[in-house]
Amino acid sequence: MNYIEHIGKYFIMLRQVFKKPQRGRVFYEAIVREIDELGLKSLGIIMFISFFIGGVIALQTALNINSPFIPKYLIGFATKRSIILEFAPTFCSIILAGKVGSYITSSIGAMRVTEQIDALEVMGINSLNHLVLPKVIATLFFYPFLLILAIFLGILGGYFAGFVSGMFSSVDYIYGVQLEFDGFLVFYAFVKTIIFAFLIATVPSYHGYYVKGGSIAVGKASTQSVVWTIILIVIANYILTQLLLT
Amino acid sequence: MIEVKNLHKGFGDVKVLKGITTSFHPGETSLIIGQSGSGKTVFLKSLIGLHTPEEGTISFDGRVNTEFTIEEQRQWRQEIGMVFQGSALFDSQTVEENVMFPLKMFTKQSEKEMLERVNVVLKRVNLENSNKKFPAELSGGMQKRVAIARAIVMNPKYLFCDEPNSGLDPNTAIVIDNLIQEITDEYQITTVINTHDMNSVMEIGEKIIFLKDGKKAWEGTNEEIFKTDNEAVVKFVYSSNLFKKVREAYLNEN
Numbered sequence: 001m002n003y004i005e006h007i008g009k010y011f012i013m014l015r016q017v018f019k020k021p022q023r024g025r026v027f028y029e030a031i032v033r034e035i036d037e038l039g040l041k042s043l044g045i046i047m048f049i050s051f052f053i054g055g056v057i058a059l060q061t062a063l064n065i066n067s068p069f070i071p072k073y074l075i076g077f078a079t080k081r082s083i084i085l086e087f088a089p090t091f092c093s094i095i096l097a098g099k100v101g102s103y104i105t106s107s108i109g110a111m112r113v114t115e116q117i118d119a120l121e122v123m124g125i126n127s128l129n130h131l132v133l134p135k136v137i138a139t140l141f142f143y144p145f146l147l148i149l150a151i152f153l154g155i156l157g158g159y160f161a162g163f164v165s166g167m168f169s170s171v172d173y174i175y176g177v178q179l180e181f182d183g184f185l186v187f188y189a190f191v192k193t194i195i196f197a198f199l200i201a202t203v204p205s206y207h208g209y210y211v212k213g214g215s216i217a218v219g220k221a222s223t224q225s226v227v228w229t230i231i232l233i234v235i236a237n238y239i240l241t242q243l244l245l246t
Numbered sequence: 247m248i249e250v251k252n253l254h255k256g257f258g259d260v261k262v263l264k265g266i267t268t269s270f271h272p273g274e275t276s277l278i279i280g281q282s283g284s285g286k287t288v289f290l291k292s293l294i295g296l297h298t299p300e301e302g303t304i305s306f307d308g309r310v311n312t313e314f315t316i317e318e319q320r321q322w323r324q325e326i327g328m329v330f331q332g333s334a335l336f337d338s339q340t341v342e343e344n345v346m347f348p349l350k351m352f353t354k355q356s357e358k359e360m361l362e363r364v365n366v367v368l369k370r371v372n373l374e375n376s377n378k379k380f381p382a383e384l385s386g387g388m389q390k391r392v393a394i395a396r397a398i399v400m401n402p403k404y405l406f407c408d409e410p411n412s413g414l415d416p417n418t419a420i421v422i423d424n425l426i427q428e429i430t431d432e433y434q435i436t437t438v439i440n441t442h443d444m445n446s447v448m449e450i451g452e453k454i455i456f457l458k459d460g461k462k463a464w465e466g467t468n469e470e471i472f473k474t475d476n477e478a479v480v481k482f483v484y485s486s487n488l489f490k491k492v493r494e495a496y497l498n499e500n
Binding site for chain 1: 291294295296319320322323324326328330331332334335336337347348350351352
């Protein structure tokens with residue numbers, strides 16, 4: 001199957017996904033379950049990585065500022081900007097594409113090969129709507145919260161890195177973080193996160209839903225879905241940056 | 247009653263079903279038998295609407311399934327119960343949740359009413375103390391019974407089973423066969439079963455359809471299958487020495 005066919009099939013899938021849910025109560029329960037699976041269970045890894053990457057960004061910035069004419073508060077400023085612009089929305093989304101994407105593909109793929117999706121269809125349930133829409137809503141709803149958390153912990157990580165290493169003072173760092181706050185950049189980070197969240201929910205679902213074969217096919221689909229989700233995130237990142245920041 | 251007329255189905259250049267005509271009646275257990283690749287699963291999946299016929303019609307009590315309106319389609323889906331080969335239970339849900347699922351989706355019953363109905367059908371399939379277990383905690387036979395419970399929880403008019411005995415020991419297989427037949431009689435369901443199991447053919451085959459190369463090669467009852475001189479059926483059904491001897495004994499007696 002060529003790429004054009006895949007793209008076409010993906011959009012046909014989306015048309016089925018975005019239909020009115022058949023039963024509100026079941027749909028609501030599914031959303032709550034997906035928020036837990038796709039969001040809450042990703043909190044730990046996002047918190048851990050955000051904190052340490054924030055520290056690394058601050059240290060790297062400090063190490064590369066040798067000139068006495070460049071003020072130290074620039075470390076806090078650069079760390080904040082890097083985290084808001086790229087690290088929190090893009091880097092975290094790539095991590096989530098790996099963790100959540102493989103989970104989505106393998107869970108839906110396993111349902112396909114064990115005929116659970118056929119069982120839904122025989123009952124007269126729109127299986128795409130039933131399985132994928134709660135995931136889309138859960139990620140769109142929850143990932144902005146993860147973004148806020150990642151920004152906060154990343155900046156906090158930078159602060160602690162300075163405190164522990166002694167390479168820059170806390171006062172300079174905090175001054176840099178507070179300097180020239182631009183609300184539009186946060187808006188830009190949110191827009192990116194929402195688009196990436198959509199890709200993280202739908203691209204792996206596509207790979208899982210249309211898997212053919214057995215457990216090996218599910219494994220392959222899982223790998224492919226992570227690769228394609230990351231590729232699409234990177235492309236979308238470029239397009240959004242071009243559209244929103246230039 | 248299900249009426250199949252001149253059913254054709256293929257995938258690309260491969261023609262799987264080549265003009266099958268037959269009918270299935272309420273309160274009757276019909277078995278579809280045939281070698282692997284003879285088109286049994288495609289036939290069953292066509293009956294339940296997972297495959298669309300290329301030619302021919304399938305009608306349910308006079309209503310052709312490809313001509314249903316959306317509402318009729320929805321109604322018809324609720325009249326169907328299906329037991330899949332691997333049970334196809336939702337493994338993230340408990341036994342109770344699996345059986346309750348169709349009720350949650352299609353009825354407006356309260357939680358209490360749904361639970362009562364679930365307990366009735368679980369009792370019917372002799373699985374009363376497993377409500378809170380997950381499918382992975384059950385044996386193959388128990389999973390099949392949960393699948394049957396889920397299939398009958400909406401009081402279906404038509405019950406379809408794909409290899410309900412596959413992977414089960416002979417004792418459990420007989421239990422499942424008898425259960426399906428009892429349910430068919432009790433609720434006057436039109437039951438269609440795909441099987442390889444010759445014990446099932448002998449025990450519950452009120453009507454047997456033998457498929458060969460996508461065509462109906464023979465049709466009859468489990469009494470008639472002993473007497474048939476259809477070469478393909480004899481070769482397939484009496485391939486084991488045990489069944490050959492059973493057949494000889496039956497023919498000598500009668």
